[in-house]
Amino acid sequence: MDAPVIVAGAGPAGLTAAAELRLAGVEVVVLERLARPTGQSRGLGFTARTMEVFDQRGLLRRFADFETSDQGHFGGVPVDFGVLTGAAQAAKTIPQSTTEAVLEQWARDLGADIRRGTEITGLRDTGESVEVTVDDGGVERRLTAQWLVGCDGGRSTVRKLAGFDFPGTAATMEMFLADVRGVDLAPRMIGETLPGGMVMVGPLPGGVTRLIVCERGAQPRKRSGPPEFAEVADAWKRLTGVDISHAEPVWVSAFGDATRQVTEYRRGRVILAGDSAHIHLPAGGQGMNVSIQDSVNLGWKLGSVVRGTAGVELLDTYHSERHAVGRRLLLNTRAQGLLFLSGSEMQPLREVFGELVGYREVAAHLAGMVSGLEIRYDVGGGSHPLRGMRMPKTGLSLPDGRTTDSTALLRAGRAVLLDLADNPVLRERAAGWRTRVDVVTATATDSTPDNPLHGTTAVLVRPDGYVAWAAPGSHRDLPTALRTWFGPHL
Known part of the structure; x- marks a missing residue:
């Protein structure tokens, strides 16, 4: 064996899985296709549940000063998360690139072997081990492990090679996300719809402005790379009448509203976590956070199985617990998309929905759903109110x-x-x-x-x-x- 566990992907899910496995005393190799981090930051900040997860591992001190807030939204309708008494506040404006840098250093500090520029091109599950074929800088190699954890994103090679079923709905539209410099635009929140779609403007540290452009009727396209900024500027002008073509793009990305989830999180000796297991419309900043929490749930369980202190049936609880969470994630992001991506025909529902969130019970329900604080696992018998809940900080x-x-x-x-x-x-x-x-x-x-x-x-x-x-x-x-x-x- 080259390692007891190989993790594919050095994004937030993969790095968290590697660190958690090292805490469990298991050697792990992380294989990352990219030679270096992209510097892109699709995710921004942490939900309240991820704040608690990072706090329990002593990681919050590794991040620079950041703002917290108890204000959120559901489909663009403002929601007061402060109704969740005793819950941690969400962190805002922490770029995903910073999160990945912190997680990578944490994993390396714990002894994880992270190999960049190494792409998985094939795999074989023998029932006793997993053999992966990799392209290591143009050289083909084979590595063997007891277990393979696929954390290689929404287009996961591991998921495809291992034959996981990935049912759901295909994208119906294409949207743009861009971080730019050199524009002076007033902030615009998600949910402020326009006749042709929806735009968002949000200030980021360092003089960077985040733009999201959702133009109704924009058909999904198969792309081999990111879109040109000119496409973003043209769509922005069609929707708002404002010319931003002079802006300096930091990075540009296209995304869609595809919604899919694998039917099983483990297939033989191959396990999926994060976007490899579920993709959805990025609504409410949940994707990266749920991915990190997938890996925290998996790490100690897989570590116990590798060390021989628990049977392989413990991994069944990873699927049962996290597949249910993923299903709720897909449900709420689809609901949010209907609210903020639909046209004027949805306006009466938005107004009624806005009235409903004024009720504390409704706000608490939605806040718990989006933040992950509603999670309660089925851990067996007993009626104590804490069973299956997260241990409160006391x-x-x-x-x-x-x-x-x-x-x-x-x-x-x-x-x-x-x-x-x-x-x-x-x-x-x-x-x-x-x-x-x-x-x-x-x-x-x-x-x-x-x-x-x-x-x-x-x-x-x-x-x-x-x-x-x-x-x-x-x-x-x-x-x-x-x-x-x-x-x-x-």
Whole structure:
């Protein structure tokens, strides 16, 4: 074996997968077709759930100062995300190029082997391993791994070579995205429709302006490269009457509204994550964020299987948990597209929808959907309200007088059993998993009823931050939860 795991693609999903695998103690090789990063930034910023994910790994400090906001939208209709009490705010205007640079350095710091200028051209799944053929700077090579993780984007070579089914709907229109300099345009939010389509203007750091141009009736085109800026300027003038042809393009891209999702996230020894598994209209900045969260869900599970501490059936939960999330992603982006890409016939619905989001319950529902905060996994029996939910960030006091919080306990990417009642029976039941689960005795620094841990005596948190088991309740089912997620006891 050249490595236990090969990851195809050094975008946000691939780099996150590599780092999470290294946290799990697994050697990993990342193969990236491009010799160097493009510098393009289709994604901007992080949703609240991704902020929590990065916080639990100590990554937020690696980003320069950034703005946060609790204001968002659904299909261009403003939504107050502040109704989600206690949730992290979303980060704004962090270019995807910066995110990729931070993730790549994190993965390298952890020991990931990242090889650029290496393109996968073939693969063979033997049932015991995966052999990939690569073009390494004009030289054909073969590499073998136990597992191959495809994170190589919406046009994924891995997905095609492995024969994944990718049903859905084809693009019905072509749209443009461009970052430019040298224009003085007033900001325009998504949702401000024009007779012929929709445009957006957003300021970015460094004197750069982001433009999005959606011209109704623009048919999808098969392109071998990015469009010329002249196409963007012409469409802009047709829609707004303003000439921006003098602007200096930083980069230009075309995209569509195709919506597809693979029927299975794992096929034999090949696993997909991120855009390789699902493509959709970029609405609400969700694509990169969901891709990162796919990889955080997968990393520790695949690491456990590779190390032999868990059976391959654990990977079935990657599909069941993340395929459902992807399905919701496709649902809400299609709904948003109808709202902000349709013509005047949609205006009555936009106005009614705008009235509905004024209700707190409606705003909370939509905000939870777009931010990922609505996610609740099916982790098995028990009725504790935290089961399947993400562990809320809560201050903790340790027996030696030090303080920490529930998020900091996840820095190393290990599972945590949090004993909040100093219960020796609980700790004894978990003793057989001590090499895989950190047992921490602590008390909550906030004892008020507002604390999400109020009345909770113990919590078993998976490495991805989701609660697998919680008490009060019978401690007899704790070993079942430990076996389910972390394999048989020693």
